[in-house]
Amino acid sequence: MRRISIPLVIAILSLACPLLGWAEDAPPTAADVQTHLNxxxxxxxxxxxxxxxxxxxxxxxxxxxxxxxxxxxxxxxxxxxxxxxxxxxxxxxxxxxxxxxxxxxxxxxxxxxxxxxxxxxxxxxxxxxxxxxxxxxxxxxxxxxxxxxxxxxxxxxxxxxxxxxxxxxxxxxxxxxxxxxxxxxxxxxxxxxxxxxxxxxxxxxxxxxxxxxxxxxxxxxxxxxxxxxxxxxxxxxxxxxxxxxxxxxxxxxxxxxxxxxxxxxxxxxxxxxxxxxxxxxxxxxxxxxxxxxxxxxxxxxxxxxxxxxxxxxxxxxxxxxxxxxxxxxxxxxxxxxxxxxxxxxxxxxxxxxxxxxxxxxxxxxxxxxxxxxxxxxxxxxxxxxxxxxxxxxxxxxxxxxxxTVGLRVTPEEEIEGLDVGEHGESAYPDFTMVSGHGTTDIFGNKTSKPMMSPAAKEANVTG
Known part of the structure; x- marks a missing residue:
């Protein structure tokens, strides 16, 4: 089968487009190209x-x-x-x-x-x-x-x-x-x-x-x-x-x-x-x-x-x-x-x-x-x-x-973590373990409400 050259195809289409009523767009100017690039x-x-x-x-x-x-x-x-x-x-x-x-x-x-x-x-x-x-x-x-x-x-x-x-x-x-x-x-x-x-x-x-x-x-x-x-x-x-x-x-x-x-x-x-x-x-x-x-x-x-x-x-x-x-x-x-x-x-x-x-x-x-x-x-x-x-x-x-609405969470929520206290979910739900001291994640963070420590009670964390 004979190959049809690409230049020949382009030439044929160039002649056919006007006959078929296809209007050829005006070529873009340098300013148009720069605007589109911007x-x-x-x-x-x-x-x-x-x-x-x-x-x-x-x-x-x-x-x-x-x-x-x-x-x-x-x-x-x-x-x-x-x-x-x-x-x-x-x-x-x-x-x-x-x-x-x-x-x-x-x-x-x-x-x-x-x-x-x-x-x-x-x-x-x-x-x-x-x-x-x-x-x-x-x-x-x-x-x-x-x-x-x-x-x-x-x-x-x-x-x-x-x-x-x-x-x-x-x-x-x-x-x-x-x-x-x-x-x-x-x-x-x-x-x-x-x-x-x-x-x-x-x-x-x-x-x-x-x-x-x-x-x-x-x-x-x-x-x-x-x-x-x-x-x-x-x-x-x-x-x-x-x-x-x-x-x-x-x-x-x-x-x-x-x-x-x-x-x-x-x-x-x-x-x-x-x-x-x-x-x-x-x-x-x-x-x-x-x-x-x-x-x-x-x-x-x-x-x-x-x-x-x-x-x-x-x-x-x-x-x-x-x-x-x-x-x-x-x-x-x-x-x-x-x-x-x-x-x-x-x-x-x-x-x-x-x-x-x-x-x-x-x-x-x-x-x-x-x-x-x-x-x-x-x-x-x-x-x-x-x-x-x-x-x-x-x-x-x-x-x-x-x-007014308050800026800081409660000490209990801060110790527990904002994920649970503010959003009711955990970023790492599969990495938790349960012990006699409550639920703790793999990083040692409490995921259930802990008792307040004396240091936490003394801390100025109101608001």
Whole structure:
């Protein structure tokens, strides 16, 4: 049988299509191709950032005890579900609506800027921004782990996505869509959110940890901290790998354009993470005489947070320095925060608040075009304004919740575990054993109501 050549088939179809009435589409222009590429890249990046929710869930669950794993997963799930609705209804408009004096958006609520049949860019842009909002909200989960009422957490999660995060975002990023915030007009640099996303989440985590107080048994009678090991460090490590991958959407995706600029951002992001991991390992190895996995994992995250603001305006060599300093900072910050009586089970404040500030300042210090003291001042102003707004409003919110619906579970529920007390289920139902002292899981966690110990009775765990 004779073969029919492909060029011959193409020629025949080219002649037949007009005769059959098939209209041939006009060839796309270069501008059309670039526009479509921008949509695809922005939405793929949004998907990568969404996957970071899984990373946060794994990190937080791994760094905490088995009896609270369901609660951790539920909070990370609801951060995105509740946050998506809150950001659609209110947050996006406050952040990117027509600005009132550069302070707050006043239009675009419920995606009202989109009209079917018109250019749908606002939909792609909203999708990319909502995953950022969810990231800011979910940072708080780890710092408040193992002792927070689920109902109160849901209220907070909605509040940060609807109001707290969007207002800071409007100051720094309002001009990305229309308008322009007051920090943005001063020249504030925060390309992908060391301050706007991570410091907001970190300062909120600090407010929550202070309002809650430490977990039962975290400090002895003399106020010295005790280690409360997480139940699954391999799970935490998988979470960090997922977050590292997701950051390749977080930072390069902030271009919202598929162009060659993303190459350097990819490289800077990776180098800073690697340097943070190595420097944190060396630091804790020097202090504790052991290469601690949890600190190395947080070092990688610290490097990622630190490079988020300056990822597009520093050279790769500077990215290594920024990440390395971030890794050192996170180790010393975790140790300091622990010793001053603030219980942060996963190191969220150290990773996101401390290194969010460092990364924002580094954007001026290592600016590829040259250092400017004025720019450093603008960066410091942005950090200070974000701290004042976020910490004060979130702390007030937590105090109101504490006085009304309650912020903390009962001591009995905390000892038993939030999985049973708050959700009525266990993350590991097949790994339990029954003894004369009640039901205990494989990790030694009580799964039936225990007697209160004298130490627990004396602990200040009301609210």
């Amino acid at each position: 949509y695809v890249w922005t939405l793929v990046a949004a998907a990568l950032v969404f996957f970071m929710q899984a990373g946060f869930a794994c990190v937080e669950a791994g760094f905490t005890r088995a009896k609270n794993a369901v609660n951790i997963m539920m909070k990370n799930l609801m951060d995105f579900a509740v946050g998506s609705i809150a950001f659609w209804a209110i947050g996006f408009g406050l952040m990117f609506g027509a600005s009132a004096g550069g302070w707050i958006g006043t239009s675009g609520f419920f995606l009202s800027d989109f009209t079917p049949g018109e250019d749908p860019w606002v939909l792609a842009f909203w999708m990319f921004q909502v995953v950022f909002a969810a990231t800011a909200a979910t940072i708080v989960s780890g710092a408040m782990a193992e002792r927070t009422k689920f109902t109160s957490y849901l209220i907070y999660s909605a509040f940060i996505s609807a109001f707290i995060y969007p207002i800071v975002g409007s100051w720094a990023w309002g001009g990305l869509y229309h308008g322009g915030g007051w920090l943005e007009k001063l020249g504030f640099i925060d390309f992908a959110g060391s301050t706007v996303v991570h410091s907001v989440g970190g300062w909120s985590a600090l407010a929550g940890a202070i309002a809650l107080g430490p977990r039962i048994g975290k400090y002895d009678s003399k106020g010295r901290p005790r280690a409360i090991p997480g139940h699954n460090l391999p799970l935490a490590a998988i979470g960090v790998f997922i977050l590292w991958l997701g950051w390749f959407g977080f930072n390069p995706g902030s271009t919202t354009a598929g162009n060659k600029d993303i190459a350097m951002i990819f490289v800077n992001t990776n180098l800073a993470a690697a340097a943070g991991c190595v420097s944190a390992l060396i630091t804790i190895w020097t202090i504790a005489k052991k290469p601690d996995l949890s600190m190395a994992l947080n070092g990688a995250l610290a490097g990622l947070v630190a490079i988020t603001a300056p990822c597009n305006n520093v050279a790769p060599g500077s990215a290594v320095i920024i990440g390395a300093i971030g890794g050192i900072l996170v180790v010393w910050s975790v140790l300091l925060i622990d010793r001053i009586g603030i219980d942060d089970p996963v190191g969220a404040v150290s990773v996101h608040a401390v290194n969010g500030v460092w990364g924002t300042l580094a954007a001026a210090i290592f600016e590829i075009k040259g250092f400017s003291i004025h720019q450093l001042g603008v960066q410091a102003l942005g950090c200070a304004a974000t701290f004042i707004w976020t910490f004060s409003t979130v702390y007030i919110l937590f105090r109101v919740l504490k006085a």
